[in-house]
Amino acid sequence: MTLLVLDTAQGLCTVALGRDGRVVASRSEPMTRGHQERLPVLVEAVLAEAGIPASALKVVAATRGPGSFTGLRVGLAFAQGLAAATGARPIGLSSLDALAVQAHLAAPDSPSPIAAVMDARRGQVYLALWGAAGGSGEADPAL
Known part of the structure; x- marks a missing residue:
């Protein structure tokens, strides 16, 4: 593809x-x-x-x-x-999903949760959290 x-x-x-x-x-x-x-x-x-x-x-x-x-x-x-x-x-x-997938691919066996964070300007951030990788090999959205 x-x-x-x-x-x-x-x-x-x-x-x-x-x-x-x-x-x-x-x-x-x-x-x-x-x-x-x-x-x-x-x-x-x-x-x-x-x-x-x-x-x-x-x-x-x-x-x-x-x-x-x-x-x-x-x-x-x-x-x-x-x-x-x-x-x-x-x-x-989603830009945040893309960051999380990149982190997961860098350490696919890590039991740690993944946090994707981007600067939203004016002292704020965009944030998404995922639990540890599931059996499918993809990040599991926690929020």
């Missing part, structure tokens, strides 16, 4: 292309504004680097937050448009 993931939720514009469970190509640029200009360029660069046409995409995923409202709209709208044009399946991903 060929999967394109877009993340415009925080202070980055990130695009990653996965195929058969591994990352084939990725690009990321720090930015708090201007996602709408850079996202198409990064997508084109990642597809070209991987040598994969957009028509080969099976899933186009975008982060759905928490994060910058404008950045989220850009990423989700772009994902929906690209999915409609290519016939891929569009999906939204």
Whole structure:
């Protein structure tokens, strides 16, 4: 399966292309504004680097937050448009879930709970907690 993931939720514009469970190509640029200009360029660069046409995409995923409202709209709208044009399946991903999965994959046998935390600005944070990994190998949402 060929999967394109877009993340415009925080202070980055990130695009990653996965195929058969591994990352084939990725690009990321720090930015708090201007996602709408850079996202198409990064997508084109990642597809070209991987040598994969957009028509080969099976899933186009975008982060759905928490994060910058404008950045989220850009990423989700772009994902929906690209999915409609290519016939891929569009999906939204939680930024906090993505962090938790990354932590779980780094230490899959850890009995420790997982806390995903992101800066919400103004002295606040976004927080999600998961219990220890369940038998399925995925984080088990506790909240």
